[in-house]
Amino acid sequence: MGVAFVMIERRASEPVMPLSLFKERNFVLTTGAGLLTGIAMFGTLAYMPTYLQMVAGVSATKAGLLMIPMMGCMLITSVVSGRMVTKTGRYKHLPIIGAVFLGAALYLLSTMTWDHAVWITCVYLGLMGIGLGLTMQILVLVVQNTFPIRMVGTATASNNYFRQIGASLGAAVVGSVFTNRLIDLLGERLPAGAAGATGDMNSLTPEAVSRLPQQIHDVIVSSYNDALTPIYLWMVPLAIGSLILLTFVKEAPLATRIDRSEGASDAATVEASVEAVAH
Numbered sequence: 001m002g003v004a005f006v007m008i009e010r011r012a013s014e015p016v017m018p019l020s021l022f023k024e025r026n027f028v029l030t031t032g033a034g035l036l037t038g039i040a041m042f043g044t045l046a047y048m049p050t051y052l053q054m055v056a057g058v059s060a061t062k063a064g065l066l067m068i069p070m071m072g073c074m075l076i077t078s079v080v081s082g083r084m085v086t087k088t089g090r091y092k093h094l095p096i097i098g099a100v101f102l103g104a105a106l107y108l109l110s111t112m113t114w115d116h117a118v119w120i121t122c123v124y125l126g127l128m129g130i131g132l133g134l135t136m137q138i139l140v141l142v143v144q145n146t147f148p149i150r151m152v153g154t155a156t157a158s159n160n161y162f163r164q165i166g167a168s169l170g171a172a173v174v175g176s177v178f179t180n181r182l183i184d185l186l187g188e189r190l191p192a193g194a195a196g197a198t199g200d201m202n203s204l205t206p207e208a209v210s211r212l213p214q215q216i217h218d219v220i221v222s223s224y225n226d227a228l229t230p231i232y233l234w235m236v237p238l239a240i241g242s243l244i245l246l247t248f249v250k251e252a253p254l255a256t257r258i259d260r261s262e263g264a265s266d267a268a269t270v271e272a273s274v275e276a277v278a279h
Contacts, residue, residue, distance in 0.1 A: 015197040017158050018154060020277065021093075021151075021155055025250060026146045026250055026252075029248055030159065030249065031159050032144055032242075033241075034082065034163040034166065035135065035165060035166040036166065036238040036239070036241050037135055037163070037166065037238070038163040038164040038167045038170060039167070039169050040235045041128075041132060041167070041170065042166070042168075042170040043170030043173065043174035043231070043235055044170075044235075045067075046108065046170070046175065048067065049064060050206075051225075052121065053206035054206050054209060054224045055114050055225050056121075057206070057210060060206050066121070066122055066125075069122040070128035072128035073130045073133060074130070075133065076133065076189050078133040080096050080133075081137070081138060082137065084222075089253065089254040090254075091142065092139055092251040094138050095134060095135040095142075096133065096243060096247060097248050098131045098135030098138070099240075100131070100239075101130045101134065102132065102242070103128055103239030104127060104131075105127040105235070106236045107233060107241065109125075109229060110232040110233035112225065112229050114221050114222045114225035114226075129225070131239075135242075136203055138206065138265060143155050144160045145252060145255055146252065164166060174231055174235075179229050181231075182228075186219070186223050189219045190219055204220065209221065
C-alpha cells in the first residue's frame, strides 16, 4: 500500500502529501525525529496508568492524577521554550536538549522496581515531560519555518501524520511485547496450582489482584513490573536516534513576515509576530 501511495502521489495533480516535501532536509529530519519521539511517548503513556494501578495499588482516578507531573512539566517547558524562541529566534538546540531528557527519563523508568516509592516514578515522568515539552512543538515550528505559506498547512499535517504513526506503533508494539513477557513471567513464577486462583489474563485487573493471597499478589505485581520496565530501556535508542537526526537540522532564520503575495489579489506583505509563528 505504501508503494501504491507513492506511485499515485507522483502522478496526482493535487496530491494529498506532495512528495516534494521530502526534498527538504529539515522536513525529513524533523519528521523522522517526531516519529521516533511519538513511539517513545505513546509507548510510555499507554501503559503507565495501568502500571501505577497494578504496582502502586492506587485507583484509576489517582493513577490519572499521578500523570500530572509529566503533563505539567510538558506544559511549562512548552511555554518557556516558545518564549525563548520568540525572544532569540534560535530553536535548534531546544529539541536536542529535549531528546537528552527523553532518553534519560526512559532509562530511569527502566530501573523502577515493584516496591519503590511512587514519587520516584512521578519525578521520572516529570523529566520525560520536560523532554517532550522542549521537543514536540519545536519540531512543528521547524517544519513551518521551512516552507512558504501556501505549503505550511500541508507540511504541518504531514509531519503530524507521521507522529501519529509513531503513536500507533508505540502503543501496539509495547503492548504486544509487554503481554508476551508477562505471560512468560507468570508461567515461570506462579506456584503450581495458582493459575486457577488467578484466572486468565483478562481477569488480572488491579482490583482483582489486590484481593489475591499475598504470595500470589507479590508474584503478579513483580512480574508486571519486570515485564514492562525493560521495554523502556529498549526505547532509549529511539531518543538517541531522534537526537542524532536533530543535530543535522539546518537552523534557518526564523520567519518574522508572512508573504501572501503568491495567489493573493495584491502583493501586500502582511506583518506577523514571531510569537504567532512559534506557537
